[in-house]
Amino acid sequence: ETGVTQSPTHLIKTRGQQVTLRCSSQSGHNTVSWYQQALGQGPQFIFQYYREEENGRGNFPPRFSGLQFPNYSSELNVNALELDDSALYLCASSLDPGEYEQYFGPGTRLTVT
Amino acid sequence: AQSVSQHNHHVILSEAASLELGCNYSYGGTVNLFWYVQYPGQHLQLLLKYFSGDPLVKGIKGFEAEFIKSKFSFNLRKPSVQWSDTAEYFCAVTNGQNFVFGPGTRLSVLP
Numbered sequence: 001e002t003g004v005t006q007s008p009t010h011l012i013k014t015r016g017q018q019v020t021l022r023c024s025s026q027s028g029h030n031t032v033s034w035y036q037q038a039l040g041q042g043p044q045f046i047f048q049y050y051r052e053e054e055n056g057r058g059n060f061p062p063r064f065s066g067l068q069f070p071n072y073s074s075e076l077n078v079n080a081l082e083l084d085d086s087a088l089y090l091c092a093s094s095l096d097p098g099e100y101e102q103y104f105g106p107g108t109r110l111t112v113t
Numbered sequence: 114a115q116s117v118s119q120h121n122h123h124v125i126l127s128e129a130a131s132l133e134l135g136c137n138y139s140y141g142g143t144v145n146l147f148w149y150v151q152y153p154g155q156h157l158q159l160l161l162k163y164f165s166g167d168p169l170v171k172g173i174k175g176f177e178a179e180f181i182k183s184k185f186s187f188n189l190r191k192p193s194v195q196w197s198d199t200a201e202y203f204c205a206v207t208n209g210q211n212f213v214f215g216p217g218t219r220l221s222v223l224p
Contacts, residue, residue, distance in 0.1 A: 004156075033212065042117075042203050042214035043157070058211060090157065100145050100164070100207050104157040 003027060004093050004105035012111045013081050021076040021108045023091030031055070031097050032074040034066060035090040037107070043090055049074055050097050078110075086112045115140045117204050117215035125221045126194050134189040134218050136204030146187040147205040148178055149214075157203070163187065174198070196224045 003026035013019050025032050031050045035043035045058035049068035063079040072093070078085055088109050092102035120135030138144065148160040161172025168180040178189045187204060199222045204215040 035212075035214075040217075042205075042216045044214070045212050056211065092157075098209070100147075100209075100212075101159060101162060102212070103159075104149075106156045 004091060004103050006089075006091050006105040006108050008108060009106070010109045010111075012113065015081055015083060015112055017081050018077065018079045019081060019110060021078075021089050021091075021110070023074045023076070023093075023105060025072045025074070025091075025093030026103050029093035029095055029103070030072050031094045032068055032072065033092045033094070033102060034074070034076045035092065036060070036085075037088040037090055039087070046076065048097065055097055081112045083112050086110060115144075115206060115208060115211060115213045117206055117213050119202075119204055119215040119218045121218045122216075123219045123221070125223065127223050128196055129193050130222075132189070132191040132194045132198070132220070134202055134204075134220070136187045136189065136215060137185050138187070138204075138206045138213075139185065140206060140208060142208055144206045144208050146178075146180060147207075148172065148176070148187075148189050149203045149205060151201040151203065151217075153200065160189070160202075194220070194222050196222045198222050 005024045007022045033048040034046040037043040047057040048055045052068045065077045068074045088107040090107045091105045094102045117138045146163040149157045163180045171177045203217045
């Protein structure tokens with residue numbers, strides 16, 4: 001166990017809907033990164049938040065957005081869901097952006113029908 | 114853009130066999146390299162990491178990896194695998210801005 005928690009564990013949504021996923025970082029960690037892991041693939045970097053600001057972004061469209069709160073927990077929001085958004089969404093926390101060792105949560109399994 | 118390739122999609126070994134999983138990355142600058150493992154039903158865990166210094170790094174559970182800069186490679190090795198090593202293994206690289214994972218190699222160890 002890493003101390004990184006995510007909710008919910010599983011989620012089923014319909015195409016076109018919106019979804020919010022949540023992550024609580026490990027104690028003392030102020031940086032949170034989000035990843036999408038499609039079945040049979042490696043995690044793909046969505047974005048990173050550091051002290052409530054976006055600190056880097058992968059190749060994902062603007063309908064993927066996020067927030068980080070003063071307690072360093074974070075949300076991932078996805079609008080206008082598409083079938084291809086079905087994946088495991090992973091959150092990882094680290095001490096700061098320069099500390100590359102990340103601690104991963106168990107993930108949220110999102111299914112879009 | 115950075116990319117990471119892993120040589121094998123699925124590797125099947127018998128217990129006590131030696132393991133080597135290949136990883137190559139494409140990026141010309143300074144990078145930090147990682148191997149993560151995902152056991153069935155569990156979250157990603159860090160096996161080992163390379164930031165600088167000795168290119169041969171040792172990680173948990175008897176794993177080690179060698180960074181060969183000229184070959185852009187960071188192969189994972191273990192002299193003798195156990196059934197409990199059955200898992201998905203991911204190589205990853207970061208240049209400080211993006212964190213890029215490889216597609217993963219599934220290792221099945223037969224008892």
